[in-house]
Amino acid sequence: MxxxxxxxxxxxxxxxxxxxxxxxxxxHLASCLKCKNALEERRILLQASESLxxxxxxxxxxxxxxxxxxxxKVTAKSWFITMAVGFSSIILMFLAFFLLSGQxxxxxxxxxxxxxxxxxxNISILFVKLxxxxxxxxxxxxxxxxxxxxxxxxxxxxxxxxxxxxxITLTLILSASLLYGMRRKFMTGEKA
Amino acid sequence: xxxxxxxxxxxxxxEREAFEMIIRKYQQPLLNYIGRMxxxxxxxxxxxxxxxxxxxxxxxxxxxxxxFRAWLFKIASNFIIxxxxxxxxxxxxxxxxxxxxxxxxxxxxxxxxxxxxxxxxISQLRERIERALEKIPAYLRELFVWRHxxxxxxxxxxxxxGLPVGTIKNRVFQAKELIRxxxxxxx
Numbered sequence: 001m002x003x004x005x006x007x008x009x010x011x012x013x014x015x016x017x018x019x020x021x022x023x024x025x026x027x028h029l030a031s032c033l034k035c036k037n038a039l040e041e042r043r044i045l046l047q048a049s050e051s052l053x054x055x056x057x058x059x060x061x062x063x064x065x066x067x068x069x070x071x072x073k074v075t076a077k078s079w080f081i082t083m084a085v086g087f088s089s090i091i092l093m094f095l096a097f098f099l100l101s102g103q104x105x106x107x108x109x110x111x112x113x114x115x116x117x118x119x120x121x122n123i124s125i126l127f128v129k130l131x132x133x134x135x136x137x138x139x140x141x142x143x144x145x146x147x148x149x150x151x152x153x154x155x156x157x158x159x160x161x162x163x164x165x166x167x168i169t170l171t172l173i174l175s176a177s178l179l180y181g182m183r184r185k186f187m188t189g190e191k192a
Numbered sequence: 193x194x195x196x197x198x199x200x201x202x203x204x205x206x207e208r209e210a211f212e213m214i215i216r217k218y219q220q221p222l223l224n225y226i227g228r229m230x231x232x233x234x235x236x237x238x239x240x241x242x243x244x245x246x247x248x249x250x251x252x253x254x255x256x257x258x259x260f261r262a263w264l265f266k267i268a269s270n271f272i273i274x275x276x277x278x279x280x281x282x283x284x285x286x287x288x289x290x291x292x293x294x295x296x297x298x299x300x301x302x303x304x305x306x307x308x309x310x311x312x313x314i315s316q317l318r319e320r321i322e323r324a325l326e327k328i329p330a331y332l333r334e335l336f337v338w339r340h341x342x343x344x345x346x347x348x349x350x351x352x353x354g355l356p357v358g359t360i361k362n363r364v365f366q367a368k369e370l371i372r373x374x375x376x377x378x379x
Contacts (some may be wrong), residue, residue, distance in 0.1 A: 006365070032303055050343070
């Protein structure tokens with residue numbers, strides 16, 4: 001057998017040959033120092049290449065990737081739990097403060113309930129006043145509508161049907177042109 | 193590999209834990225491949241994460257007749273190619289063979305061959321190989337990493353790259369000889 005080619009040396013080292021081919025190569029290597037040295041050189045290179053330091057991922061890598069793929073959705077249940085925990089914490093802190101500071105908790109609770117009653121009373125007064133205002137507004141609208149209807153009824157008795165038709169037509173044209181003008185104005189505004 | 197297909201089926205049925213197992217299995221091989229290609233740890237971690245996200249979103253298009261590992265690394269390889277194209281980082285395209293003299297190393301053993309590797313401690317040699325890897329063209333580095341760090345078979349690499357096994361064997365040989373030349377200070 002003639003000397004080995006370099007690519008054959010690598011394939012031999014990587015066990016890519018059949019047993020019969022391996023046997024031929026080994027027979028040649030036993031008698032050829034040049035090929036033996038070349039093989040040893042590449043064996044060391046391959047050993048080092050196959051034992052290079054491996055890069056490690058950080059411990060929370062999987063969690064990070066999973067969080068990107070499946071972002072956590074906030075459910076109503078989790079919201080309720082968060083709110084309940086928050087509220088309970090505030091109450092506990094409040095109680096702890098009074099217990100540790102030795103202040104009169106009953107006195108504070110009485111003051112607090114009075115303030116709450118004041119607040120409820122003021123809100124009730126505000127609602128009553130708002131209701132009265134709304135009733136007044138409705139009365140004004142009803143009066144104004146009655147006035148308009150009566151005025152229109154009187155006009156129909158005074159004016160002849162032809163003039164009434166003419167007036168209605170003129171009113172319609174005026175309204176249409178006003179609407180058209182307004183539309184153009186708004187459209188120009190949009191473009192700008 | 194059948195285990196991978198089972199995990200994919202479970203993932204497609206909505207079992208998150210199955211995809212978590214895929215990440216657990218392939219996070220290190222992917223990081224080692226991407227890391228050697230981009231050379232920066234944080235960037236490699238970000239890219240590895242992106243590749244898993246891309247893989248998850250493409251799972252419905254995975255065809256079970258292909259090996260999942262080959263499919264996953266093809267996604268990673270394309271991801272790196274896209275990144276380099278956008279950034280115009282490397283003149284040596286990973287997917288285009290660009291002929292050079294050192295791409296065709298001599299197949300014959302020279303009469304005199306200086307031995308550097310036998311003079312070095314194994315740890316020193318590993319360090320030098322890492323540095324030499326950065327100097328060889330990306331399309332050869334990729335194949336070297338798959339073969340000798342990720343320990344893929346030549347057939348698997350051929351499946352990823354869509355090239356004949358003979359071509360892959362030849363290019364991996366070129367990569368190794370080029371690394372030797374770099375170690376000896378010839379490049």
